[in-house]
Amino acid sequence: MTKRLFDIVFSLAALAATLPVVAIAALLVWAGDGQSPFYRGLRVGRFGREFRMIKIRTMIVESEPLGCSSTALSDPRLTRLGVALRRFKIDELPQFWNVLMGDMSVVGPRPNLRLGGTDRYTAAERRLLSVRPGITDLASIVFSDEGEILEGSPDPHAVYDATIRPWKNRLALLYVQHRTIGLDLRLVWLTGLGLISKHSALSGVAEILQRWNVSPQLREVCARSGKPPVGEPPGQIA
Numbered sequence: 001m002t003k004r005l006f007d008i009v010f011s012l013a014a015l016a017a018t019l020p021v022v023a024i025a026a027l028l029v030w031a032g033d034g035q036s037p038f039y040r041g042l043r044v045g046r047f048g049r050e051f052r053m054i055k056i057r058t059m060i061v062e063s064e065p066l067g068c069s070s071t072a073l074s075d076p077r078l079t080r081l082g083v084a085l086r087r088f089k090i091d092e093l094p095q096f097w098n099v100l101m102g103d104m105s106v107v108g109p110r111p112n113l114r115l116g117g118t119d120r121y122t123a124a125e126r127r128l129l130s131v132r133p134g135i136t137d138l139a140s141i142v143f144s145d146e147g148e149i150l151e152g153s154p155d156p157h158a159v160y161d162a163t164i165r166p167w168k169n170r171l172a173l174l175y176v177q178h179r180t181i182g183l184d185l186r187l188v189w190l191t192g193l194g195l196i197s198k199h200s201a202l203s204g205v206a207e208i209l210q211r212w213n214v215s216p217q218l219r220e221v222c223a224r225s226g227k228p229p230v231g232e233p234p235g236q237i238a
Contacts, residue, residue, distance in 0.1 A: 002181055003105065005140055010106050010188075011099035013085045016045050018093045028081055037093055042155040043111035043116045045134045051093065051103040053111055058082025072150040086147065088195065095135050101160070107184040108134025109172035109238025116157070125169050127176060136191040139168035141201050142222045149227055154186050165220045166231030173234055178212060191200075 028035035039059075040052040060075040073083060085091040098104040104111065109168050111133035112118050118129065143149065145227055150156040175183070186208070194201035202224055209219050 003179075003184065006181055006184065007099050007105050011096040014078060014093070014096045015036075015100070018096070023057065023089060023095050025085060027189045029057055029085075030080075032079060035063065043133065044114050044129065045103050046092070046129060047205070048118070048129050051098070051111075053104070053160040054097055056085055056091040056094060058085050058091050071147060072153060072156045074151055085216065086162060092133075092135060099135065103132070105134045107137055107175075107187050107229060108132050109137055109169075109175065109178075110134065110140060121234035122233050124173065125233060128169065129173050131179070132178055135221040136187060136220075138187065138205060141172065141187070141190050141194050141205055142197065143168060143228075162230045166228040166233050167218065167228055169234050170218060171222070174209075174212060174214065183208075 026037035035057075035058055039055045039057040041055065042050055043053045045051045058079060059071075059082055060079060061074075071078065078086075082091070095104060096106075099106055108131050109128045118126075121128070138172065146160075146164060149164065150159055153159040186204070190204040191203065205222055206219065209222060220227045221231075
């Protein structure tokens, strides 16, 4: 109940504060091609229920990616404006409406597609569906440069699956295990800090992981000294 109250209050404040930014961004997207500036993608939420996640459109019309929703920066479906909107996370701002409606939370595992996403979850990963998906979480801070990680790959979906999904979902499972309002507030702060200084935000993540006594390998991956290594999804049977 406390988390839901926080979500409602925070999302109302965020919607009011960011309305001018969203309005200007939406107008610019509409001016670019005369099409709707909003994207309503089908995602899987708590308990496996599907909902429409709202974003400012960053791709050309009718470009819904198949399988994994991750996209390299050079993806030809991305518009020039869309690249800038993604860089500063402006495209994510309308999701506070999803939070207000109860489909999402401010902090939680990022929502996924069903096809090529949650339908491929291991039993361990399916625990991520026990909570509302969020706008930000530990992985959103650590892998905020996801488009750059996937850049230059002939198969971004395969690279995501091998080098981002294993660590991203481990972090999400740790959040599910340790979630508190205090942690949510810390992650909101680190998300904002990451837009100014990713190094400082990663230091904050490192402090959290050290307190939880996670594996040295996961801490090293989250230090982001380079591209994440290949790993196995949580609960994957070799």
